[in-house]
Amino acid sequence: MKRDDTMSKHVRNLLLAVLTLLPAAVMAGPSGQALSFTCAGCHGTDGSSVGPSMPAIAGMDPEVFVDAMKDYRLDKRNPSIMNRIAKAYSDEQFKEMAWFFASQRLHLQPQVTDAALAKRGAELHQKHCEKCHEEGGRPGDAGTLAGQWMPYLQYTMQDFLSGKRDWPRKMKRKVDAAIEDDGADAVSALIHYYGSQH
Amino acid sequence: MPRRIMSNRAARLWVVLLTLCFNPALQAALEQPTGGLMIDNFDPETGKRIIPNERCLDCHGDEKQKTDVRDDGTPVKIFVHKDEIEASVHGKQSCNNCHVTIDRVPHRKAPEVIVGCIDCHRDTWVQYKDDPSGKHKRLKVVNEQIDSYMQSIHAQPNSLDQSRTNATCYDCHEAHNVGELGSIQRAEKRLKNPEVCGRCHEEQLKAYRTSDHGKAIFEKGDSESAVCSDCHTTHEIDSPETDKAKLAITKNCGDCHEEEQRTYFDSYHGQVHRLGYTNTAKCYDCHGSHEIKGEDDPTSEIHANNRLENCRVCHEDANDNFLTFWPHGDADDKEKYPGLWFFKVFMQALIFGVMAFFWVHVMLWLYREVMDRIQGKGFIEDMDKPDIVYFRRFPVAWRWIHGLFAISTMALILTGTTLIFSHTGWAKAVVVFLGGPLMEGYIHRTAAMIWLGIFAVHLAIAVSNIWRKRGEFEWFGSTSMLPNMKDMRDLRDMFKWFLGKGPRPEFSHWTYWQKFDYWAPFWGAAVIGSSGLMLFMPEKTALILPGWMFNIATLVHAEEALLAAIFLNSVHFFNVHFRPERFPMSTTIFTGAIPFEEFRHDHSLEYERLVASGEINNYLVRRPSRRADLAASFITSVLIMAGLALLTLVLIGLITSPS
Numbered sequence: 001m002k003r004d005d006t007m008s009k010h011v012r013n014l015l016l017a018v019l020t021l022l023p024a025a026v027m028a029g030p031s032g033q034a035l036s037f038t039c040a041g042c043h044g045t046d047g048s049s050v051g052p053s054m055p056a057i058a059g060m061d062p063e064v065f066v067d068a069m070k071d072y073r074l075d076k077r078n079p080s081i082m083n084r085i086a087k088a089y090s091d092e093q094f095k096e097m098a099w100f101f102a103s104q105r106l107h108l109q110p111q112v113t114d115a116a117l118a119k120r121g122a123e124l125h126q127k128h129c130e131k132c133h134e135e136g137g138r139p140g141d142a143g144t145l146a147g148q149w150m151p152y153l154q155y156t157m158q159d160f161l162s163g164k165r166d167w168p169r170k171m172k173r174k175v176d177a178a179i180e181d182d183g184a185d186a187v188s189a190l191i192h193y194y195g196s197q198h
Numbered sequence: 199m200p201r202r203i204m205s206n207r208a209a210r211l212w213v214v215l216l217t218l219c220f221n222p223a224l225q226a227a228l229e230q231p232t233g234g235l236m237i238d239n240f241d242p243e244t245g246k247r248i249i250p251n252e253r254c255l256d257c258h259g260d261e262k263q264k265t266d267v268r269d270d271g272t273p274v275k276i277f278v279h280k281d282e283i284e285a286s287v288h289g290k291q292s293c294n295n296c297h298v299t300i301d302r303v304p305h306r307k308a309p310e311v312i313v314g315c316i317d318c319h320r321d322t323w324v325q326y327k328d329d330p331s332g333k334h335k336r337l338k339v340v341n342e343q344i345d346s347y348m349q350s351i352h353a354q355p356n357s358l359d360q361s362r363t364n365a366t367c368y369d370c371h372e373a374h375n376v377g378e379l380g381s382i383q384r385a386e387k388r389l390k391n392p393e394v395c396g397r398c399h400e401e402q403l404k405a406y407r408t409s410d411h412g413k414a415i416f417e418k419g420d421s422e423s424a425v426c427s428d429c430h431t432t433h434e435i436d437s438p439e440t441d442k443a444k445l446a447i448t449k450n451c452g453d454c455h456e457e458e459q460r461t462y463f464d465s466y467h468g469q470v471h472r473l474g475y476t477n478t479a480k481c482y483d484c485h486g487s488h489e490i491k492g493e494d495d496p497t498s499e500i501h502a503n504n505r506l507e508n509c510r511v512c513h514e515d516a517n518d519n520f521l522t523f524w525p526h527g528d529a530d531d532k533e534k535y536p537g538l539w540f541f542k543v544f545m546q547a548l549i550f551g552v553m554a555f556f557w558v559h560v561m562l563w564l565y566r567e568v569m570d571r572i573q574g575k576g577f578i579e580d581m582d583k584p585d586i587v588y589f590r591r592f593p594v595a596w597r598w599i600h601g602l603f604a605i606s607t608m609a610l611i612l613t614g615t616t617l618i619f620s621h622t623g624w625a626k627a628v629v630v631f632l633g634g635p636l637m638e639g640y641i642h643r644t645a646a647m648i649w650l651g652i653f654a655v656h657l658a659i660a661v662s663n664i665w666r667k668r669g670e671f672e673w674f675g676s677t678s679m680l681p682n683m684k685d686m687r688d689l690r691d692m693f694k695w696f697l698g699k700g701p702r703p704e705f706s707h708w709t710y711w712q713k714f715d716y717w718a719p720f721w722g723a724a725v726i727g728s729s730g731l732m733l734f735m736p737e738k739t740a741l742i743l744p745g746w747m748f749n750i751a752t753l754v755h756a757e758e759a760l761l762a763a764i765f766l767n768s769v770h771f772f773n774v775h776f777r778p779e780r781f782p783m784s785t786t787i788f789t790g791a792i793p794f795e796e797f798r799h800d801h802s803l804e805y806e807r808l809v810a811s812g813e814i815n816n817y818l819v820r821r822p823s824r825r826a827d828l829a830a831s832f833i834t835s836v837l838i839m840a841g842l843a844l845l846t847l848v849l850i851g852l853i854t855s856p857s
Contacts, residue, residue, distance in 0.1 A: 102237045104235075131260075134256060169306060
């Protein structure tokens with residue numbers, strides 16, 4: 001029955017599009033988009049952030065987005081301001097916003113990186129991080145690392161390492177292993193690797 | 199996925215399609231995939247994350263890291279063979295089609311292995327059972343196996359932990375390596391079967407390893423040898439204590455050991471078993487089960503030194519003579535069992551000879567009487583002068599003897615032929631009706647005792663009669679039952695009459711066919727009675743006779759009984775009841791009296807002799823009362839119906855006989 005409903009909606013949309021020759025997207029009511037307007041101030045237009053300490057959320061995994069928003073709402077993740085913002089939305093609205101950002105393309109800004117560190121970071125990533133942060137940390141179910149703003153990554157790693165934010169399952173073990181390999185430079189190398197990607 | 203987004207996406211799609219229609223020039227530009235958007239990783243219908251198998255195999259397919267550490271620090275095996283999965287019947291399935299609880303990668307919490315095979319196989323079969331490509335036809339078997347499994351002991355809640363079943367699909371089927379029919383995986387799986395079962399059934403595996411079956415599997419890699427599932431079935435597994443399992447195991451032994459099963463089913467043990475009962479010796483009662491070995495192995499249960507112990511489980515007083523019993527004696531194997539073969543050939547020649555002769559006799563007689571009646575000849579009742587005078591042919595004692603003899607014979611035929619024809623549905627139904635093989639045995643033996651008792655009483659009466667008349671009794675005279683030369687001449691003349699080449703012979707007190715009917719039970723009593731007594735008391739019999747006498751006794755008892763069953767219920771019935779002059783029946787054996795005119799026609803020489811000697815008046819009686827006539831007709835009808843029913847069952851058994 002669901003399929004039939006969907007089909008009839010398609011037919012309806014087709015008829016409307018033919019009749020008015022107007023983009024159907026306008027008529028569909030961009031609720032997620034409307035909700036997301038408020039995010040643009042910090043996270044940039046459609047989530048492609050231009051401020052270095054502000055994470056890009058365009059193309060973000062929608063479930064990771066919802067997880068993050070719920071954590072903010074519960075004052076987890078060492079929030080600065082997001083905890084206050086998150087409390088204003090319902091689960092359904094989180095989902096709407098998540099789908100909106102998941103539908104956007106991530107526009108990356110070039111960042112200044114140390115090539116040698118980035119190279120070493122690539123090796124560390126491959127050894128310790130790739131299984132979760134697949135394809136060099138491209139957006140996925142483990143978040144967005146590739147091309148992410150380096151200062152943001154720096155803050156986040158500090159939060160993890162200082163215990164201000166809970167480690168995701170298994171991550172501490174992996175980060176510890178990377179630090180055991182390369183000492184204090186390990187995290188920095190990884191961040192340069194992620195920042196070096198476009 | 200939220201509805202608004204879905205509508206939004208669908209609407210965009212339509213716009214794109216419309217634009218394509220109106221502006222083909224744009225096609226090239228739009229061929230660039232929309233891939234790269236995060237939402238493409240989610241199913242537009244359900245909104246659920248699409249997790250490609252490669253994503254799972256990033257971790258679970260890493261040969262360098264086949265184990266991981268659980269949150270509590272314990273190691274856990276996580277490795278699966280990518281190649282095996284892809285080569286398996288499920289190679290095209292997504293991992294989380296089965297691992298339905300996995301919705302996030304990396305897993306946010308330690309995943310539980312919750313896999314249900316049944317719903318998917320059932321739903322897929324329902325969906326594709328009419329698919330003409332036949333690609334999913336194997337699912338039919340899979341669904342049958344599911345049904346069997348659900349009834350099996352493996353699908354029952356475990357007694358130590360009721361939250362789980364005793365075993366489930368993937369305990370036996372290597373979850374990621376289910377091969378197609380005829381694939382290498384399946385051949386390998388067969389060889390691994392004992393070890394898979396042995397994970398739980400350790401004791402049985404240990405014993406199996408020492409068996410001939412196990413050695414062939416483990417030492418020679420011979421996949422033709424029997425593995426657990428060959429005997430215990432794959433999915434209909436039941437406790438070996440149940441009749442269902444016992445019957446299945448015997449059947450399954452026979453899948454490979456066909457000859458041995460055939461010969462087993464010829465034995466009393468096998469006949470009862472084939473009726474669906476397990477109280478007699480089964481394959482593994484003698485051969486052992488998991489530790490089964492050849493007879494030359496001194497540790498084998500069927501080694502000459504160990505065999506008697508198994509006999510004594512049931513036959514407590516079995517002596518050494520039991521060892522010479524042929525449990526798989528084959529009457530068709532002249533080389534190995536010449537004695538048994540001889541008896542079979544002899545008995546079958548006897549059956550074929552007697553039946554062929556008398557059926558020809560019946561057919562010709564029928565032909566002649568029909569032809570005579572058409573021509574208005576023969577004995578025809580005069581409706582204007584109904585018989586009021588009867589001839590007293592049988593005294594009361596003989597009438598009772600015949601009645602009890604008929605009933606006990608029929609009881610013996612009914613109960614005995616269920617064993618001979620244990621392959622038939624009717625035999626199984628009769629045994630159930632009678633209350634099982636033990637009750638059937640009691641009935642058979644009781645009837646046999648009555649039968650032999652009557653025979654002895656009759657013999658005593660006959661001998662005393664002859665003794666009383668010892669001065670004047672003519673052994674080969676017209677009133678004697680002993681065959682004489684006149685019988686031979688009568689037989690010849692009857693055939694001449696049948697063929698229209700002479701008159702109907704004149705008979706004295708007994709006709710030759712009546713004499714045959716009389717003497718046949720003498721032979722039968724000797725053969726059936728003596729063999730029956732041997733089988734009745736095996737331990738006593740073995741005190742004086744070798745064990746192979748049981749084989750011969752079983753064979754001749756059955757063959758002779760068949761001959762009697764067929765002869766009495768066809769030839770005897772025709773001679774006495776069904777030939778046109780008598781049809782539909784003669785009640786003389788129950789009333790003791792025969793209509794006078796009929797007597798004069800059938801036994802004219804005796805009539806003339808009695809008239810000449812003046813004794814005729816001694817035998818004339820009044821017509822039986824209407825009530826006596828009705829009673830005799832009723833009893834005769836019931837016995838004829840029962841006899842014909844038995845004949846039908848016997849013929850069904852013979853026609854459908856597997857050997």
